[in-house]
Amino acid sequence: MKRTVKAFVCLILAVFTVVSAVCFAPTAPALAATETLVVYNCADYLDLTLIEEFENYYKEVTGNNLKLVYSTYDTNETMYTEVSKGDSSIDIIVPSEYAIQKLRDNNLIYKVSELWETYGTPLGLENPNRNGLVNSEIIDKIDGIFGDMSDYTVPYMWGTLGIMYNAEYVTEEDLSAGWGIFWNVKDNPKLHHKILVKDSIRDTYAMAVLYLKEYDLLPDEYKGYTNQELINCTDESFRKIVEQALKDQRDVIKGYEVDFGKDDLINGIAYVDLAWSGDAMYAIEEAAVDGVELGYYVPEIGSNIWFDGMCIPKTSKNPRAAVMFIEYMCRPISAVRNMYEIGYTSAVEVDKILADEEAMAFMAECYNEFSDEDKAYYGGVEAYIEEYFSDETRYPDATDPNLGVMQTFKDNDAMISMWERVKAHGIFSWKLVVFFAIMVAAVFATWGVSVLVRELRGRKRLLVKR
Structure with missing residues (x-):
C-alpha cells in the first residue's frame, strides 16, 4: 500500500514538473514570414x-x-x-x-x-x-x-533614338547627311552594307519619317506636321510612302539587329547603327577600353524621345x-x-x-x-x-519640340504587315532566282543523264551485234 501511494505521489510530481516546464519555459521567437x-x-x-x-x-x-x-x-x-x-x-x-x-x-x-x-x-x-x-x-x-x-x-x-557610328570609318561629311546616312545618301563606298538598323517597326518607322522630312520628300499635306504628329501618323497613303523608303534602304544596309549592333560596331563588322542613347553611351565606354572610338549623334531635324x-x-x-x-x-x-x-x-x-x-x-x-x-x-x-x-547625349532637352514621343499605333495590324513586307523585300526575289537556277540545273542534269544512258545503251547494242 505504501509503495502504491509512494508511486502515485511520484507520478503526480513528475506530471507537475513537465507541465511547469511547458507552461513557464521561455517562448521561442516566431519565425519571420x-x-x-x-x-x-x-x-x-x-x-x-x-x-x-x-x-x-x-x-x-x-x-x-x-x-x-x-x-x-x-x-x-x-x-x-x-x-x-x-x-x-x-x-x-x-x-x-x-x-x-x-x-x-x-x-x-x-x-x-x-x-x-x-x-x-x-x-x-x-x-x-x-x-x-x-x-x-x-x-x-x-x-x-x-x-x-x-x-x-x-x-x-529615358533617352533618344539616334546614330551610333565608328569614327574610324564615318566622316563628318557622312554625318551631315543626318538620317540620310541610313540610306548612304553621300554614297560613301565604305558604308555600303555596313549599316545596321533596329529590327523594330517603331524605331525604323520614326527614322524613315524623319528622313523623309529632312529631305523634303513628304507630300504637301504632311509638310506642316510636327515631328510628334509625323512619327505617330499611320494614314494609309502616308504609310505607303514610308514603306517604299524602307524598301529602298534594303539595298544599302547590312541588315536588322536587336541587341548585337553595339558589338558589331566595336568589332568593326558594321560602321553605323540605329541606336538608343543608353546603348550608345554604354558601347562608347566599352569601345574606348579596346581603343575603338565610337560616337553618337542626333540629327538637327529632331528625333524620337522615349x-x-x-x-x-x-x-x-x-x-x-x-x-x-x-x-x-x-x-x-x-x-x-x-x-x-x-x-x-x-x-x-x-x-x-x-x-x-x-x-x-x-x-x-x-x-x-x-x-x-x-x-x-x-x-x-x-x-x-x-x-x-551636362553631357547632352546623356541628358537631352526633354522640352525640345523636335523630340517627339511615339504612341501606340492606331492601326497596329496594318503596321505589322507593312514591316513584314519591308523585311521580306528583296529576299523573295533572290529566293526565286535560286529556285529557278536549281530547277534549270536539275533539268540539264536530268537531260544529260538521259543522253548518257542512251549513248551507253547504243554502244552496248553495237557490241552485241558485233
Whole structure:
C-alpha cells in the first residue's frame, strides 16, 4: 500500500514538473514570414547587386523576409503578352511609354498613385512623381501627351533614338547627311552594307519619317506636321510612302539587329547603327577600353524621345513590396548605380543626385578607379561629375519640340504587315532566282543523264551485234 501511494505521489510530481516546464519555459521567437516579389524587366536593365540590398532593406522595414524573383523579357510585346494572360504573379514591369498607354487603356495596371496612399504613405515613403524626385520635365511631357500617365507609372530611364557610328570609318561629311546616312545618301563606298538598323517597326518607322522630312520628300499635306504628329501618323497613303523608303534602304544596309549592333560596331563588322542613347553611351565606354572610338549623334531635324517606367500589374500578389521597390530604385544612389551599370539615363532629377552625399561618394569611388590618363583628362572628380551630368547625349532637352514621343499605333495590324513586307523585300526575289537556277540545273542534269544512258545503251547494242 505504501509503495502504491509512494508511486502515485511520484507520478503526480513528475506530471507537475513537465507541465511547469511547458507552461513557464521561455517562448521561442516566431519565425519571420517570407514574402515574394516578382520583377519582370528588360534584359541588362538593372544593377543586380541592388536586389540583395533591397531584400535586406525590406526585412529592416517590415520585419519579413523577402525573396525577389528577377526575370527578363526581350521586347515590350513579349511582356504585354505575359501580363495580359491575367494568370501571372508579376509585381513589377518596366515597359516603354506606348506599352504603358496600352496597358492602362486595357485596365491591366494599377494606379501607382492610389497604391502609394495605401502602402507607401503609412511607411513614410513619398511618391517620387509628386515630391520632385523624378524629373518634372519628363512628368510634364508624358502627361501632356498621354493624359494621366504619371498616375500609372514612375519613370525609370529615358533617352533618344539616334546614330551610333565608328569614327574610324564615318566622316563628318557622312554625318551631315543626318538620317540620310541610313540610306548612304553621300554614297560613301565604305558604308555600303555596313549599316545596321533596329529590327523594330517603331524605331525604323520614326527614322524613315524623319528622313523623309529632312529631305523634303513628304507630300504637301504632311509638310506642316510636327515631328510628334509625323512619327505617330499611320494614314494609309502616308504609310505607303514610308514603306517604299524602307524598301529602298534594303539595298544599302547590312541588315536588322536587336541587341548585337553595339558589338558589331566595336568589332568593326558594321560602321553605323540605329541606336538608343543608353546603348550608345554604354558601347562608347566599352569601345574606348579596346581603343575603338565610337560616337553618337542626333540629327538637327529632331528625333524620337522615349521613356520607360515602372508599373504594377493588377495581378500583383505583393503591391506593398512593389511600391517599396519603386521608391528604392528612385533613390539617388540607386539611380547612379543603375546608370553606371547599364549606360542609360535615370529619370531621377539631376539636382537630387548632386545633392546626395552617398551618390557623390559612389561617383568619387568610380573616378578613383580611372587610369592616370583618364584622371588627367578630366582634371579632378568635380570636373568629371560636372561633365557627366551636362553631357547632352546623356541628358537631352526633354522640352525640345523636335523630340517627339511615339504612341501606340492606331492601326497596329496594318503596321505589322507593312514591316513584314519591308523585311521580306528583296529576299523573295533572290529566293526565286535560286529556285529557278536549281530547277534549270536539275533539268540539264536530268537531260544529260538521259543522253548518257542512251549513248551507253547504243554502244552496248553495237557490241552485241558485233
